[in-house]
Amino acid sequence: xxxxxxxxxxxxxxxxxxxxxxxxxxxxxxxxxxxxxxxxxxxxxxxxxxxxxxxxxxxxxxxxxxxxxxxxxxxxxxxxxxxxxxxxxxxxxxxxxxxxxxxxxxxxxxxxxxxxxxxxxxxxxxxxxxxxxxxxxxxxxxxxxxxxxxxxxxxxxxxxxxxxxxxxxxxxxxxxxxxxxxxxxxxxxxxxxxxxxxxxxxxxxxxxxxxxxxxxxxxxxxxxxxxxxxxxxxxxxxxxxxxxx
Amino acid sequence: xxxxxxxxxxxxxxxxxxxxxxxxxxxxxxxxxxxxxxxxxxxxxxxxxxxxxxxxxxxxxxxxxxxxxxxxxxxxxxxxxxxxxxxxxxxxxxxxxxxxxxxxxxxxxxxxxxxxxxxxxxxxxxxxxxxxxxxxxxxxxxxxxxxxxxxxxxxxxxxxxxxxxxxxxxxxxxxxxxxxxxxxxxxxxxxxxxxxxxxxxxxxxxxxxxxxxxxxxxxxxxxxxxxxxxxxxxxxxxxxxxxxxxxxxxxxxxxxxxxxxxxxxxxxxxxxxxxxxxxxxxxxxxxxxxxxxx
Numbered sequence: 443x444x445x446x447x448x449x450x451x452x453x454x455x456x457x458x459x460x461x462x463x464x465x466x467x468x469x470x471x472x473x474x475x476x477x478x479x480x481x482x483x484x485x486x487x488x489x490x491x492x493x494x495x496x497x498x499x500x501x502x503x504x505x506x507x508x509x510x511x512x513x514x515x516x517x518x519x520x521x522x523x524x525x526x527x528x529x530x531x532x533x534x535x536x537x538x539x540x541x542x543x544x545x546x547x548x549x550x551x552x553x554x555x556x557x558x559x560x561x562x563x564x565x566x567x568x569x570x571x572x573x574x575x576x577x578x579x580x581x582x583x584x585x586x587x588x589x590x591x592x593x594x595x596x597x598x599x600x601x602x603x604x605x606x607x608x609x610x611x612x613x614x615x616x617x618x619x620x621x622x623x624x625x626x627x628x629x630x631x632x633x634x635x636x637x638x639x640x641x642x643x644x645x646x647x648x649x650x651x652x653x654x655x656x657x658x659x660x661x662x663x664x665x666x667x668x669x670x671x672x673x674x675x676x677x678x679x680x681x682x683x684x685x686x687x
Numbered sequence: 688x689x690x691x692x693x694x695x696x697x698x699x700x701x702x703x704x705x706x707x708x709x710x711x712x713x714x715x716x717x718x719x720x721x722x723x724x725x726x727x728x729x730x731x732x733x734x735x736x737x738x739x740x741x742x743x744x745x746x747x748x749x750x751x752x753x754x755x756x757x758x759x760x761x762x763x764x765x766x767x768x769x770x771x772x773x774x775x776x777x778x779x780x781x782x783x784x785x786x787x788x789x790x791x792x793x794x795x796x797x798x799x800x801x802x803x804x805x806x807x808x809x810x811x812x813x814x815x816x817x818x819x820x821x822x823x824x825x826x827x828x829x830x831x832x833x834x835x836x837x838x839x840x841x842x843x844x845x846x847x848x849x850x851x852x853x854x855x856x857x858x859x860x861x862x863x864x865x866x867x868x869x870x871x872x873x874x875x876x877x878x879x880x881x882x883x884x885x886x887x888x889x890x891x892x893x894x895x896x897x898x899x900x901x902x903x904x905x906x907x908x909x910x911x912x913x914x915x916x917x918x919x920x921x922x923x924x925x926x927x928x929x930x931x932x933x934x935x936x937x938x939x940x941x942x943x944x945x946x947x948x949x950x951x952x953x954x955x956x957x958x959x960x961x962x963x964x965x966x967x968x969x970x971x972x973x974x975x976x977x978x979x980x981x
Contacts, residue, residue: 475934478763497763497791554734554743559839561791589717592762594732594743597718634718635736674716678745679706681760682714684936685865 448607448622456618457486464602464614464662467669469582471590471677479591483583486616487573492583494591497561512558516545518580520569532568541577544640548581548601548630551639554594563593574617575603577628577642582670589674599639600667601630604659606651611658627655631663691961715742721755732757764789764864764888766842770833771873773859773886774844779820786829789864789888792841796823800834800845802852828854830884830892850874854884855909857894858926862933864889868940875941879948881921885939891929893922924951927959928968935969942979947972 449455459465465486474480479494500507507513518541519533549565565587567580581601588595605612605619605626612619620626625647630639647655715721723739732744733755742748746759766772766788777793778785784796798811798819823829830851831844846852864887867873873885876896884892895918897910914922928947929939937943950971951959958964 472761479761499785499787499793558791589745590761592744592746592759594734595717596734596736596743598716632718671716674745675714678714678716678760680701681936682712682747683701683705683708685760685938686708 446618446622448619448624449610449612453610455612457616461610461612462658462661464665465616467582467666469586469670469673471586471673472681477587477591479587479589479593481583481586481590483579483586485575485579485582485614487571488569488575488579489571490567490569490576490579490583492565492567492580492587494563494565494584494587494593496563496591497558497593498564500560500562506562507560510559511555512553512561512563514546514549514553514555514563514565516542516549516565516567516584518542518545518567518569520572520576524569524572541580544577544642545580545584548599548640549584549588551637552585552595552597552599552632553588554596557594572617574615574620575628578602578614578630578666581630582666586670586673590677597632597634598667598670599630600633600663600670601628601640602659602662602666603628604655604662606647606655609651611651611655613658613662625655627659629656629659629663631660631667633664633667636660713748714746715748715757716745717743721748721757726753728754730754730756732759761863761865763791765840766790766794766833766836766888768833768835770887771830771884772833772842772844772888773828773830773854773884773890773892774888776823776825776827776829779823779825782816782819784819784823786831786844788842788844788886789861789890790840790842792839794833794842794844796829796831796844796846800843800847802847802849823853828859828892830854830886853909854892854894856911856914857892858922860891860893860926860929860933862889862891862929862939866933866936866939867891868938868943870940875944877925877941877945877948879921879925879945880918881925883925883941883944885941891939893925893929895922920956924948924956924959927951927956931959931965931969932972934965937969937973937976943972943976946975950975 467485469483471481473482477493481492483490497512518538522529565584567584569576578601585599603615605615605624607624625645627643629641719742721740733740734743742757744757744759746757749756749758772788774786774788776784777787782798786794786796788794831846833842834845835843867885876882882894882896895914928951932947950968954964
């Protein structure tokens with residue numbers, strides 16, 4: 443392959459990780475007072491902020507109202523300073539609209555929408571710094587924000603990307619690996635039941651390798667869910683300690 | 688001019704020894720199996736996953752006999768009959784107003800469940816329907832009581848008492864509904880010279896203590912008299928105290944608010960929201976509340 447060598451002969455990646463190793467994850471819940479729920483996550487150098495409003499009355503056009511469940515409204519945006527080259531429009535371009543749609547599909551699978559007929563739940567996610575795996579950072583941040591808002595969900599939704607280089611699946615790709623020309627796959631998982639909420643792959647991959655790649659992504663999602671679980675439990679303990687009577 | 692500047696600081700960690708105090712509580716996160724025993728009833732915040740009772744929100748498990756619920760730490764307002772709420776009119780419709788009450792659907796205030804000027808026994812004519820906007824229009828704030836809950840969770844409100852009605856001059860503070868303590872009364876005339884309505888929905892209304900009420904007005908008369916500076920200062924101080932208590936997640940009721948007000952007196956009103964002052968005041972309030980409980 444011309445240019446960068448994504449996997450060294452010793453089996454290490456560009457940033458020194460092993461193929462199945464994730465980047466460092468740090469997260470916080472309840473970062474804003476105004477929103478119903480909010481969260482901030484850092485996955486390596488990718489940083490995302492998510493806020494949740496709702497469930498509330500459907501605003502805007504009434505025709506969107508569903509009589510048996512809640513409408514989920516997602517908006518994905520990237521800060522103009524999030525990429526190496528300054529972005530013109532923070533949201534509304536084709537890529538962002540597609541991402542918003544994917545987020546919507548993911549959370550419709552996880553949130554118990556049938557409990558809130560005629561309502562709307564807004565999820566706004568913003569990428570503050572982009573270093574690969576934007577979709578997964580957004581899903582993980584939004585999961586924490588939804589939990590913070592007290593909206594009922596079946597389970598956590600955890601997402602992770604995975605790539606395939608030199609017959610080895612790589613978990614949690616960074617920007618250089620994503621743009622390196624290899625195949626990449628994004629997967630959102632409900633870890634306890636093992637159901638897949640969303641699976642997306644843009645490039646070509648031989649059918650024989652698909653299982654290995656998905657398995658790598660699912661393992662990565664499960665380890666991410668453990669990290670998120672720790673964050674939620676810590677937050678839960680802190681808040682319930684303060685509000686005890 | 689002096690400028691107050693702050694640099695970001697490290698977030699304080701709650702000590703592990705303190706966290707172990709929550710060990711007695713049964714805390715769960717979404718997807719946690721609470722019990723696989725089928726003898727229990729499914730309450731709010733739970734769902735059945737292949738015969739296993741599973742939590743759907745993060746919070747504390749509450750068990751009443753055979754009923755298991757999970758109460759989330761923070762959520763929208765779930766109204767119950769008799770709750771006092773403060774809300775804002777969002778829409779005027781036929782025979783009803785729509786009221787935003789921080790609930791999951793807009794609440795309804797029917798024309799037939801308000802006291803119109805002229806007393807209890809007044810008939811509601813078609814003319815009243817046309818002049819509804821004259822009584823309450825979009826953007827007005829009201830205090831009301833929950834009359835009933837519809838099947839989809841929307842609330843029906845009423846203002847059939849002189850203590851409810853349109854709100855005039857004052858300050859609205861929004862906090863999380865779970866921070867408002869349920870009490871016998873939510874209307875308080877505080878001895879510091881202001882009054883407060885602690886709405887169950889987390890909307891708190893601070894206003895100057897009213898003088899003699901005019902019965903004929905039926906709660907739709909709003910005084911436009913200028914409020915004296917002293918009263919406004921008390922209200923501003925109470926507002927900052929409320930925000931300080933909410934930031935440190937102290938339950939809000941008349942005593943906690945009053946204690947916080949008293950411990951804030953050595954400080955200037957604008958200083959109350961500074962993190963170090965806030966912490967000091969709230970600590971003192973907590974201490975006094977604990978002493979009082981004994």
